[in-house]
Amino acid sequence: MPNRAYYIPASRRSDALVEHRETSDRFQLLNGSCKFRYYASIYDLQDAFYEIGYDASAFDSIPVPSVWQNHGYDHHQYTNIRYPFPADPPYVPKENPCGAYLYDFTYQKDATAPRAFLNFEGVASCFYVWLNGQFVGYSQVAHSTIEFDVTKFLQDGTNHLAVLVLKWCDGSYMEDQDMFRIFFGSMIDKTHSKLGKARPWMLYGYIGCAITLVGIFAIPMGMSEFAKYAWFFICYTLLNAVFYTANNIAYSALTALVTKNSAERVEMGSYRFMFAFATSLAIQSFTLLAVSALGDTAEAWRTVAIVYAIIGLIVNTLSVFSVKELPEEEFVDTTDKAEIEKDEKYGLVEATKLLVSNKYYLMICVTYILQQIYGAMISMGTYYTAHILGDKNLFGVFSWAINIPLIIALVFTPTFVAKMHGMYKLNVGSYALATVARALVAVAGYTGSGDVKMMLLFTAIAALGQGPWQGDMNAVIASCSEYTWLTKHKRVDGTMYSCTSLGVKLGGGLGTAITGWLLAFSNYDKALAVQPDSCINMLKLMYLVIPFVLDTIITVILSRMKVEEANDKIRAKMKN
Incomplete structure (x- = not known):
């Protein structure tokens, strides 16, 4: 049905409807206990569960409204800027969990209210609806009210409602605000x-x-x-x-x-x-x-x-x-x-101008953007390990090869900064190491069908090289804020930190879009067990070559980020 203002129909005026909509004679609440069955993948659902007479004895019970993860099905996810699945817009993983709901209710037709509407007040992320074995409709607006005109599907007496809810859909790419x-x-x-x-x-x-x-x-x-x-x-x-x-x-x-x-x-x-x-x-x-x-x-x-x-x-x-x-x-x-x-008297417009006039801030923003695109390319490892290395479980191994060295690098970053008398040399040197390591990952990846052991080794070295920048990034931002004070005589510490999310969000969006475009351009077909050569070559490009190129660009940017030196020169000039 088309969108409309929210209201509860009633045959007569009643001020109580604002707080107690159930008092309306034209409102029937369908909350309650539903028969429910969870499937780890939509492809595991083979039965026409929505048909009248279907044997639902294997179904469990679940309260509605509720979240199935709160009742022992699936698992909770905690995420912020990353998608909870490999980005490949508009596609979502084949292993897309779903839940089948069955609910019987009694309805009595009313001649004074000839039309009846079935209303859902929030279903994530998309769902299909059947009533008395007939298909009613589909929707994928997760957090909005959706309603269907079910006048022709309803019958006097017992009615059989069936709903299939999928965890993800193409609308999932619009999440995260x-x-x-x-x-x-x-x-x-x-x-x-x-x-x-x-x-x-x-x-x-x-x-x-x-x-x-x-x-x-x-x-x-x-x-x-x-x-x-x-x-x-x-x-x-x-x-x-x-x-x-x-x-x-x-x-x-x-x-x-x-x-x-x-x-x-x-x-x-x-x-x-x-x-x-x-x-x-x-x-x-x-x-x-x-x-x-x-x-x-x-x-x-x-x-x-x-x-x-x-x-x-x-x-x-x-x-x-x-x-x-x-x-x-x-x-x-x-x-x-x-x-x-x-x-400190300045508005948001002037604050934005102060940030844009700081070349080091812009460098950080660009670096953030490139890092997010890098992350999107690395997430293509799910496809690379499945279609090129032949074992999708290797993606988890590569993830550990990144996370463990990254944590180790963070532990020693303060010590290295102290020994190198500043962040600049460490950031440039370590990212140069990461760049060389990513180049060797590419070489190992293009060797035969892929030398997994060497790829894992150089992936770990690359993560070690990227760690120091993760550790001292906030300190560099602080130095950028100090640069704005020294050059513009304005303190923007809070604003400087808040606006770095621009690079993260913009980079995340670009990374998702770029990976989707490249997969589509390569003729990737998720239905195929064996992908065409054009797709195989593109996956190698995305997982092996582009990360190396991005690391190279980031290294060049970091080599220009001499904000500590610039601040020292300005202070020295001010003293003289």
Whole structure:
């Protein structure tokens, strides 16, 4: 049906409909227990389960509304800028999980209401609908209300509803939204308090995160259905779009505000990346185990959410009060607070101009973009290992060959920065090593059908070379912010960190688009077990050659990123 304003039909006026739509005589709620069966792949579903008389004795039961991952099927995924599957728009993996739902309900036709509509208030990501064995329709708007005119399908008495839900569809490529980043960065720059600039946002931002996290899992059961959905929407939006963003940007900006020492900034960046990686693994490993141990109920999820909120609140609060931001006078050439506030009076447009005028900031943005495109090319390893190396499970091995050396490199990055008296030489030298290693990966890949052992070895070396930049990236951004202050006399620490997400988002989008275009151009056909030569050659180009080229370009950019040297020269000139 065409989109329309949200309303509940009724035969008479009733103010109670706003909060209690179930009181309408033309509203029938179909929530309840459905027969359900989960399939790891849509291709595993061979039966016409939607037909009248189908034997559903093998089906389980599941409450609706609910998320099947919360009931022991499939698994949860935690992701931000990466897609949860190899990007190949508009295609999704063949192993696309799906769930079949069956539900019987009684309906009595009403001559005064000749038309009937079946309404779904959110299904992710797409679904097919049958009523009494007849196909009704399809939709793939995951988080919007969808309705079908089922007048001709309904019958008096018992009706048989069947729904097939798929986990992914081409609309899944439209997921992942970020908001308010520039706004919060600008607000951090303009904050003056006893806690400093970033620490108040970090502290109060996480308090908001903890409250809204618990709120998502603590919806009052006494509310109307409308109020419950409103409660969830408000909590979820505040958590992700407001409080988390404020906390995350403030946490990043602290790198520049608690110390002016580059070595210390590098240590902070390296430790942050390592702890974030470890925490993510811990959450994915223990969450479902904890929920199962507590009974796998809504109360269990609420308890786990409360525990995570408390742990996060304690750790975040300790982080806030265990450091102290340097006085603002440390970063500027005046102790006049009025003069300092004057320097910070600028709008979002001027903030954008300040960033664009900083050539080192632009270099970082371009590097971010290239890194995301690089990541998209490396994700093509799923196709490369399956169609060229002949074993798709090797992709997991290559992933470990990247992640383990990367963590090792992060551990030693602060030491190397100190020994090399700065970040510049380390970043250029290590990325040059990564570039050479990626070239050798390509050589090994083009040797016969691919020398897997040598490819793994050089993949690991390349990851070691890329690690230092990951570790000291925040410190380089801090130096870029300092460059803006020295050249423009404006403090943009918060804004500088918030806007680097531009490179990540733009690069992620470009990487996804480019890989999709190249696969399509190569005549890739997911239905074929053996791909044509044009596709095989393209996969080699994407997984072996393009990453080497991107690493080469990044190395050249890093060789020009002499922001530490530029700052030193400006300071020396100012002293003279």
